[in-house]
Amino acid sequence: MLTSCTTETRQATPSAHDPAELSAGLLAREAWISPKFLYDALGSRLFEAICELPEYYPTRTEAAIFERHGADIARAAGAGVTLIDLGAGNCAKAAALFPLLRPRQYVAVDISTEFVSDALERLRLRHPGMDMQACGLDFSQRFDLPPGVRDERRLFFYPGSSIGNFSPDEAVAFLRRLRGQCGDDGGLLIGIDLDKDKAVLDAAYDDELGVTAAFNRNVLRHANRLAGADFDIRCWRHHGFFNPDEGRVEMHLEAERDQVVRWRGGAREFVRGERIHTENSYKYRPADAIDLLERGGFEAARIWTDPRRWFAVIHAQA
Numbered sequence: 001m002l003t004s005c006t007t008e009t010r011q012a013t014p015s016a017h018d019p020a021e022l023s024a025g026l027l028a029r030e031a032w033i034s035p036k037f038l039y040d041a042l043g044s045r046l047f048e049a050i051c052e053l054p055e056y057y058p059t060r061t062e063a064a065i066f067e068r069h070g071a072d073i074a075r076a077a078g079a080g081v082t083l084i085d086l087g088a089g090n091c092a093k094a095a096a097l098f099p100l101l102r103p104r105q106y107v108a109v110d111i112s113t114e115f116v117s118d119a120l121e122r123l124r125l126r127h128p129g130m131d132m133q134a135c136g137l138d139f140s141q142r143f144d145l146p147p148g149v150r151d152e153r154r155l156f157f158y159p160g161s162s163i164g165n166f167s168p169d170e171a172v173a174f175l176r177r178l179r180g181q182c183g184d185d186g187g188l189l190i191g192i193d194l195d196k197d198k199a200v201l202d203a204a205y206d207d208e209l210g211v212t213a214a215f216n217r218n219v220l221r222h223a224n225r226l227a228g229a230d231f232d233i234r235c236w237r238h239h240g241f242f243n244p245d246e247g248r249v250e251m252h253l254e255a256e257r258d259q260v261v262r263w264r265g266g267a268r269e270f271v272r273g274e275r276i277h278t279e280n281s282y283k284y285r286p287a288d289a290i291d292l293l294e295r296g297g298f299e300a301a302r303i304w305t306d307p308r309r310w311f312a313v314i315h316a317q318a
């Protein structure tokens, strides 16, 4: 659902981070928290730090693909588009494409309203003439773009392999929603992480410095604030590892001792060793990535990868 848009409104509405959804996951037989709760203001900053880590290859691998093939990618996508940046964060990835894509309008969409609005304010200073909007909404659900968004030549930009945080079926449903909003002259420019050695993936999601651990454990801090929970964060341990049977990296938090956690609307006893599942990150083979886009109603026109074939940037047409 739409939360808040444009530069006037800055508050995230409760629908984006719904305490009832958090509560339902915590009460499930196998407890889970949706990965969207990882992104409060601190979580968004911790994710930025993850992107700087030597072990976390996706960001720099994708950036290298854009650097090497940017002109070709822009030719495929076409100049003068309405660039709709899904999960814009600090807006840096889209901004790097401005000189190539020369968008007629830039729309930065992110669940973290405050974070994206601040980033857009800074970007506005660097591109004073450009038509820009910030939009705080949970685009993982059914969503409507605000009326101010141009409906000509919409190019959805979904980098960083965030599609991997959906299950394949959820990803198809999400792509179909995008397809429904981009018109027949639109398209999608998407980054998808490819499958690779388990050791590389394990290190990327359980780094030496413990930044990913802090990012994961911060979800409990967010739950404490959002739902009045009383998680004692010090007794929860991070796990991040590739599960080859499922073709995905999984993140979990493991209770290091028996405990009862209470929040508004619920309570639960966790025994030592019990886990809360907080994120999946699916890794695709190139053919499966293309198949996913096609099932979502797009035609995958071009694919660019790095020399190790660790990551793919794909331009898909409506």
Ligand code: AVI
Pocket (backbone or CB within 6 Å): 050, 058, 160, 161, 162, 163, 164, 165, 204, 205, 212, 279, 280, 281
């Ligand atoms: C945002 N998303 C694509 C990241 C990923 O790699 O799945 C989130 C992340 N989780 C742990 N590290 C990074």
